[in-house]
Amino acid sequence: MIQLPSDFIQQMVSLIGETEFQKFQDAIQTERITSIRTNENKVTGNVNNATPVPWCKNGFYLNDRPVFTMDPLFHAGCYYAQEASSMFVEQAVRQHWDSMEENEPLILDLCAAPGGKSTHLVSLLNGRGWLVCNEVMKSRIGILNENITKWGASNVTVTNNDPKDFGQLNGLFDLILIDAPCSGEGMFRKDDKAIEDWSLDNVQLCCERQRRIVADVFPALKEGGLLLYSTCTYNEEEDEKNVHWIEENLGAEILEIKTKDDWNITTQGAGYHFYPHKTQGEGFFLAVLKKTTEESTTKIKTPKQISLASKDISTICTKWLTNQDVKILQEGDKLTAIPNQWLDTQLFLKQKLRIVHYALPIGIVKGKDIIPDEALALSWILKQDQFTKVDCTWEQAIQFLKKENIILENISKGIVLFCYKNIPLGFGKNLGNRCNNLYPSEWHIRMNADKDKHTEIIDFH
Ligand code: SAM
Numbered sequence: 001m002i003q004l005p006s007d008f009i010q011q012m013v014s015l016i017g018e019t020e021f022q023k024f025q026d027a028i029q030t031e032r033i034t035s036i037r038t039n040e041n042k043v044t045g046n047v048n049n050a051t052p053v054p055w056c057k058n059g060f061y062l063n064d065r066p067v068f069t070m071d072p073l074f075h076a077g078c079y080y081a082q083e084a085s086s087m088f089v090e091q092a093v094r095q096h097w098d099s100m101e102e103n104e105p106l107i108l109d110l111c112a113a114p115g116g117k118s119t120h121l122v123s124l125l126n127g128r129g130w131l132v133c134n135e136v137m138k139s140r141i142g143i144l145n146e147n148i149t150k151w152g153a154s155n156v157t158v159t160n161n162d163p164k165d166f167g168q169l170n171g172l173f174d175l176i177l178i179d180a181p182c183s184g185e186g187m188f189r190k191d192d193k194a195i196e197d198w199s200l201d202n203v204q205l206c207c208e209r210q211r212r213i214v215a216d217v218f219p220a221l222k223e224g225g226l227l228l229y230s231t232c233t234y235n236e237e238e239d240e241k242n243v244h245w246i247e248e249n250l251g252a253e254i255l256e257i258k259t260k261d262d263w264n265i266t267t268q269g270a271g272y273h274f275y276p277h278k279t280q281g282e283g284f285f286l287a288v289l290k291k292t293t294e295e296s297t298t299k300i301k302t303p304k305q306i307s308l309a310s311k312d313i314s315t316i317c318t319k320w321l322t323n324q325d326v327k328i329l330q331e332g333d334k335l336t337a338i339p340n341q342w343l344d345t346q347l348f349l350k351q352k353l354r355i356v357h358y359a360l361p362i363g364i365v366k367g368k369d370i371i372p373d374e375a376l377a378l379s380w381i382l383k384q385d386q387f388t389k390v391d392c393t394w395e396q397a398i399q400f401l402k403k404e405n406i407i408l409e410n411i412s413k414g415i416v417l418f419c420y421k422n423i424p425l426g427f428g429k430n431l432g433n434r435c436n437n438l439y440p441s442e443w444h445i446r447m448n449a450d451k452d453k454h455t456e457i458i459d460f461h
Contacts, residue, residue: 002028002188007200011235020277027277028189034065035084035281036457037120039151041380042423043078046459053281054263056087058123061280066455069447072397072420073458077150077378082116085186085274085281088265089117089177091257092228092288093124105129105174106345110163110217113140115147117179117230122153127380130342132173132349134159134166145357146443152380154337154360157346159353164216168352171295176221177228180210186232186283189276207237211245218250223295227252230286234273243270243287251293257286303347307331316370317362323381326360333365335373337381372415374440377424384424387417392425394454400425400437403444408435421460 004025013021038047038058053059061084068074068081107125109118112133122131133156135144141160148156183206184194214229221227229246231238246252257272259265264278271287309317309330317328317335326337338346338359346358360379363372376382388411392400397420399406406428408416413432418425429436 002195004188004195005198008185008198011200015234015236016275023277024275027275030189032190032282033084033280034062035082035087036060036062036079037082037087037123038079038458039077039119039123041123041126041152042076043073043458043460045461047079048456048459053084053087054260056084056090059084059087059090062457064455066457067450067453069445070398070450070454071457072392072394072401072425073423075150075401075443075445076420076423076425077152078423078458080116080119080147080151082120083282083284085279085284086116086230086232087120088257088272088274088284088286089120089228089230090124091259092226092286093121093175095257096226096255096288103128104341106172107131108166108173108176108217108220109133109179110166110176110213111135111179111181112158113137113144115144115151117177118144118156119147119151121177122148122151122156125153125155127153127155129174130155130157130345132157132159132353134161136160136162141356142442148357149375150378152378154379154381155339155342157349157358158356159349160356161353162216163213165353166217166220169220169298171220171222171225171297173220173225174222175226175228176217177230178210178214178217179230180206180213180238182206182210182231182233182238183235184232185234186274186276186285188283190282203233203235203237206233207242210238210242214242214246215250218291219295221291221295222297223291223293225291226255227289227291228286229271229289230284232282232284234275234283234285239273239285239287240268240270243289246289250291252289252291255288255290257288300344300348302344303351306343306347309335313365313370320362320372320376320383320386321360321381322383328362330365335362335365335370336360337362371429371438372427374426374438374443377417377426382424384417384419387415387427388412388430390416390418390428391422392418392420394420394451395449397425398445398449400428400439401445402449403437403439403441405434405437407433
């Protein structure tokens with residue numbers, strides 16, 4: 001039985017009343033719910049043994065929690081295991097999309113790791129615009145980068161900056177999502193540590209930190225731009241009071257998100273609460289605001305020098321892509337494909353921010369060869385027929401993802417693309433007697449292969 005701090009109980013009773021609190025307490029004793037969001041740029045099939053999440057087009061509740069590690073399609077970025085309440089971000093974006101003047105919006109996800117909402121935002125962009133996803137903690141950048149790369153969008157930049165570093169980019173972003181670090185009350189069912197760390201003092205500290213974060217990044221939002229503010233906590237200090245503080249002190253108008261009655265979402269006007277006794281999911285809060293204060297606009301200057309790859313290299317690389325409207329940059333031995341229309345913005349951001357990954361890392365120049373990057377294999381714009389494909393069985397796919405060397409019979413020498421159910425997993429270099437596995441070492445599966453633990457989550461039939 002989960003033991004809740006007495007101050008938390010008092011706070012919740014005053015928020016939702018005694019009767020509701022009893023239901024809340026009963027709900028968090030039950031098993032956590034598993035949900036996923038599929039990547040429609042990779043798979044369009046149904047999901048087995050699942051029911052839809054009503055507020056998210058590609059969101060599904062699974063009847064059981066599978067061992068995701070044993071599903072090659074999980075590693076291929078065909079879906080993301082994400083808590084269902086968080087998928088409500090989709091309603092905020094879809095319903096207010098038109099209020100963003102830009103057809104090709106520039107979006108910032110300020111507190112992005114591990115990448116749940118970033119992968120969602122970039123799917124909602126559906127090839128338009130650009131997403132900058134940022135994480136201040138160095139230790140969390142690796143997982144953010146991995147999840148972004150696996151998802152496969154190439155209109156993304158991953159940065160490792162403090163929120164105040166964005167303050168210099170006045171009026172640059174059309175939408176900023178701040179999924180703020182918080183006291184985590186909504187995670188109590190999932191995470192004992194969240195209960196241990198909770199106190200009224202910590203709520204106050206979180207509230208002050210959240211205000212600092214919003215104030216630091218606010219200049220980077222355009223006048224008329226959208227601010228999505230979310231937490232996974234219930235208290236008013238971090239939620240409604242902060243939203244009103246933004247409205248009054250920074251200058252913004254609170255916007256409505258239309259919901260359906262049977263979604264059971266609670267609102268007092270400043271934002272939308274998900275409670276585990278009312279909706280299937282963990283605790284979550286989201287508000288949308290429109291910036292009403294004037295903002296100067298950062299001028300994007302075209303850099304004087306651009307390190308373009310040679311014509312020969314560019315020709316080879318662009319052949320690998322379905323989008324030909326790109327420049328191939330070469331920095332040292334690293335090749336990156338970047339859409340022409342975003343070149344200036346990205347090079348400008350490179351001067352201002354600590355960039356970890358941007359656009360599509362396409363490969364490495366090694367002597368006369370180009371060794372294709374894992375990001376290319378997983379990309380939405382890979383032209384698969386440019387590579388010799390290896391259609392893996394489940395066993396071979398897991399062997400590949402464990403970074404073991406695989407012997408290929410009757411397959412020509414050179415670069416090969418390992419696929420599972422026609423979905424790329426990564427590259428190998430076939431030498432004839434063996435095939436070097438080019439899967440990134442830091443991502444490889446460490447768990448023992450166990451086919452009994454494999455569940456077919458995506459239904460291809
Ligand atoms: N948006 C993520 C997702 O959907 O997967 C979850 C983000 S989590 C709620 C909050 C993030 O804020 C964490 O990754 C944490 O490292 C980061 N963070 C912690 N302190 C911060 C600060 N002072 N400024 C900005 N971000 C911070």
